[in-house]
Amino acid sequence: MDLGNLFVMFITFTLINNVILNQFLGICPFMGVSKKSSSAIGMGAAVTFVIVAASLVTYALYYAVLEPLSLQYMDLITFILVIASLVQLVEMIIKKLSPALYKALGVYLPLITTNCVVLNVTLNNISEGYNFAEMLTYAIAIPVGFTLVLYIFSTIRERLDICSVPKAFAGNPIALIVAGIMALAFSGLAGLV
Amino acid sequence: MNRKENFTAGFIRENPVFGLYLGLCSTLAITTTLNNAIGMGVAVILVLVMSNIIISCLRKVTPSEIRIPVYIVVIATLVKIIQMLIKAYAPALDSALGVFIPLIVVNCIILGRAEAFASKNGVFDSALDGLGMGLGYTVSIIVMSALRQILATGMLTFENPFNVEQSIFAFRLIPEDYVISMFSQPVGAFITFALLAGALAAYKNHQTAKEEKKEAAAKAALKEAK
Numbered sequence: 236m237d238l239g240n241l242f243v244m245f246i247t248f249t250l251i252n253n254v255i256l257n258q259f260l261g262i263c264p265f266m267g268v269s270k271k272s273s274s275a276i277g278m279g280a281a282v283t284f285v286i287v288a289a290s291l292v293t294y295a296l297y298y299a300v301l302e303p304l305s306l307q308y309m310d311l312i313t314f315i316l317v318i319a320s321l322v323q324l325v326e327m328i329i330k331k332l333s334p335a336l337y338k339a340l341g342v343y344l345p346l347i348t349t350n351c352v353v354l355n356v357t358l359n360n361i362s363e364g365y366n367f368a369e370m371l372t373y374a375i376a377i378p379v380g381f382t383l384v385l386y387i388f389s390t391i392r393e394r395l396d397i398c399s400v401p402k403a404f405a406g407n408p409i410a411l412i413v414a415g416i417m418a419l420a421f422s423g424l425a426g427l428v
Numbered sequence: 429m430n431r432k433e434n435f436t437a438g439f440i441r442e443n444p445v446f447g448l449y450l451g452l453c454s455t456l457a458i459t460t461t462l463n464n465a466i467g468m469g470v471a472v473i474l475v476l477v478m479s480n481i482i483i484s485c486l487r488k489v490t491p492s493e494i495r496i497p498v499y500i501v502v503i504a505t506l507v508k509i510i511q512m513l514i515k516a517y518a519p520a521l522d523s524a525l526g527v528f529i530p531l532i533v534v535n536c537i538i539l540g541r542a543e544a545f546a547s548k549n550g551v552f553d554s555a556l557d558g559l560g561m562g563l564g565y566t567v568s569i570i571v572m573s574a575l576r577q578i579l580a581t582g583m584l585t586f587e588n589p590f591n592v593e594q595s596i597f598a599f600r601l602i603p604e605d606y607v608i609s610m611f612s613q614p615v616g617a618f619i620t621f622a623l624l625a626g627a628l629a630a631y632k633n634h635q636t637a638k639e640e641k642k643e644a645a646a647k648a649a650l651k652e653a654k
Contacts, residue, residue, distance in 0.1 A: 257614055262452035263536060308512070311530055312504045319497055348500070349534040351453045355527055362527075403630035407449060408622045415618030422613065 241372045243428055248376035251425050254352055255384045256418040261352040265385060265414070266407060267343050270396075274339040275389035279382025281325055281340070283375070285347055286356050289318050290374035293357040294367075314357045315348075322348045352381060388417065434553065435560040444561055445568035446621075446628045450536040454528050455569055456617040462586050465573035467521040469566030471514065471529065473559065475506050476538050480546040480558035482506075487547050499542045500533070507532045518589040537565055568624075576620055578602065580612035 254260050261282075268278045293314045301307055326344050330337045337344070347353065356377050360370045391413055400409045444450045451472075458464045482502050483490075490498050511529045515522045522529065532538065541561055546554040578584055582602035588594040610616050 259453050259457035259614070259617065260531075262456060263449075266449060266452070308508060311508045311511075311533060312501060315500050315504050315533055316497065319500060345496075346536075348496075349536055349539055351531045351534045354531060354534050358527060358530055401626075402633060404622070404626045405629075408626040408629060411618050411622035411625065415615045415622065418614040418618055422615070 241368060244369065244372050245376045247428055248373060249380035249383065250421065251427060253380045253384055253421055254355075254377050255381060256414070256421045258355075260355050261350050261381055263346065264343050264350060265388065266410065267346075268340060269385055269389040269392050269410070271339065272386060272389040272393060274336070275385045276382070277329075277333075277336045278340055278343065279378065279385055281329065281344065282347060282350065282352065282381060283378035285318065285321050285325055286353050286378045287371075287374050288321050289314075289353055289357055290360055290370060292317050292321070294360055294370055297361055310358070310361065314354060318353050318357070319348045352377060384417070384421075388414065391417075431553070431556060435556050437560060437564075439560075439564050439567065440628070440631075442564075443568060443628060444537045444540075444565050446625045447632075449625075450540055451565060452621075454531065454535060455572065456614075456621060458525055458528055459569050459573035459576055459617065459620075460580070460612050461524075461577050462570065462573050462584060463521070463589065464524050465569040466566075466586070467514075467518070467589055468525060468528065469562070469569055471510050471525075472532060472535065472537070472565055473562030474510055475503065475532055476541060476562040476565075477555055477558040478506050479503050479538055480541060480554040481551055483542045483546040484549060484551045484554035490547075495547065496539075496543075499539060499547075503538055503542070504533045520587075521589045537561060572620055572624060575624075576611045576616055579608050579620075580610070580616065582607040 248254070252258065255262065255265050264278055264282070268274050296313060296317065297307075297310060301309060301313065322345060325347070326337075329340070329344065356374055359365075360373065363373075365373060388410075392410055395409065395413065404412070440447075442448060445452070445455050454468060454472075458468050479499075479502055483499055486498065486502075507530060510532070511522075514525075514529060541558060545557045549557070574584060578601050582604055583598060583600050585598040586596045588596055608616075611620065
């Protein structure tokens with residue numbers, strides 16, 4: 236596979252097949268940490284690190300350990316444990332480096348463990364039969380798309396705070412309508428590739 | 429809180445989907461048809477009830493520092509069993525739900541109930557709580573998928589998941605020329621969800637306003653009596 240195809244794959248998974256707006260993964264942090272744009276960036280960075288690291292570790296584990304021993308059915312349990320320990324690591328690093336960011340992310344940081352994006356990427360790496368280069372492109376493209384949409388969404392929500400909305404729609408429901416309109420806008424990018 | 433209240437909490441008051449915003453990923457993704465919603469709902473109920481029972485049994489021997497990894501391993505094992513069963517007996521459902529079956533592991537409802545309820549309560553209560561919450565989730569996704577399917581295709585269909593050929597019911601509500609296919613796409617998912625969540629919030633606001641009015645009236649009556 237040449238570089239051109241990898242580039243097309245990158246664009247496909249960041250913009251067209253966007254992980255939040257098209258595949259509906261990672262909606263919990265999307266709703267939870269999108270109230271301020273600075274924490275959106277921090278969350279995006281943390282998720283990116285966890286996804287790339289988890290992909291490398293689980294890819295190696297699957298092909299070096301599980302497959303030779305024909306233990307493929309243990310994939311789910313192995314992967315989730317790898318992800319849980321990586322999240323613990325990231326939590327310790329962020330706590331040490333930036334206590335302010337640690338506070339802003341709050342409960343959503345340990346919840347990266349149960350972020351469907353991470354588990355989805357590691358499972359798809361295997362089920363789609365990606366080779367190493369494709370796996371790496373996929374593992375970078377997905378969180379980049381996640382961060383991009385999370386950032387755009389958080390900037391819209393900052394403005395939404397000062398608007399007056401019907402009482403029943405205040406908070407999350409109106410944010411979901413915004414997400415719907417964003418999904419409509421992103422579906423216009425489908426002709427890109 | 430008695431058992432009945434505890435069981436019915438998941439439907440309106442603490443509805444996991446539209447009230448607490450848990451398990452959103454699967455809700456938005458698989459509510460395109462009624463078939464998918466029912467299949468997913470049943471899978472989630474099975475996992476939730478069994479995980480609540482097991483975690484409740486283990487609650488006295490689990491050290492609290494490592495409780496989350498313990499819960500996740502229990503849940504992942506159960507989900508893998510369900511996934512293998514679905515693959516063997518209902519392959520059509522397996523291909524329709526795709527990656528969202530293994531992703532039940534990271535469905536916040538299941539881990540949330542394990543942490544909030546099963547780790548503190550007895551086995552029977554935990555099973556009941558799992559069943560109630562699971563039914564709340566299932567009813568929510570069935571309502572949402574029925575709405576989306578009717579608006580997007582004009583039809584409401586349900587097939588036997590174990591035998592795709594056998595249709596249990598299929599009828600048309602909206603003529604083909606007037607359907608809005610947008611509702612089967614991501615946009616429709618977000619907007620349907622927002623409208624339903626708004627409706628639930630409006631209902632709750634109405635209830636609290638009513639209660640406040642009642643209290644105020646009672647207070648006024650008390651003052652007059654004095």
